[in-house]
Amino acid sequence: MHKFLAELGLELVWYKYLTSTGLRTSLPGAQFAKFAQEKLPKKPYMSLILQQYFGHKYQSNYALDDYVILAKK
Numbered sequence: 001m002h003k004f005l006a007e008l009g010l011e012l013v014w015y016k017y018l019t020s021t022g023l024r025t026s027l028p029g030a031q032f033a034k035f036a037q038e039k040l041p042k043k044p045y046m047s048l049i050l051q052q053y054f055g056h057k058y059q060s061n062y063a064l065d066d067y068v069i070l071a072k073k
Helices: 002-007 029-039 046-052
Strands: 011-016 066-072
Touching: 002 011, 002 046
Parallel strands: none
Antiparallel strands: 011 066
16 A cells, blocks of 8 residues: 555555445355456456555455545645
């Protein structure tokens, strides 16, 4: 996250991971991956950022968990 913000000329002030994990039923990892690939849209632009800055080795799908990031110049 720091590398990503630095390249944008921003400094991290605060971030929060938002999750709905406790509010939904869970699926085993492989079952959720299959669900995501079949039912959730791909993130063509965010996938490139996640691969470049966060080392992801796969194309991501939209999910219910995310980050809120506050940064300053």
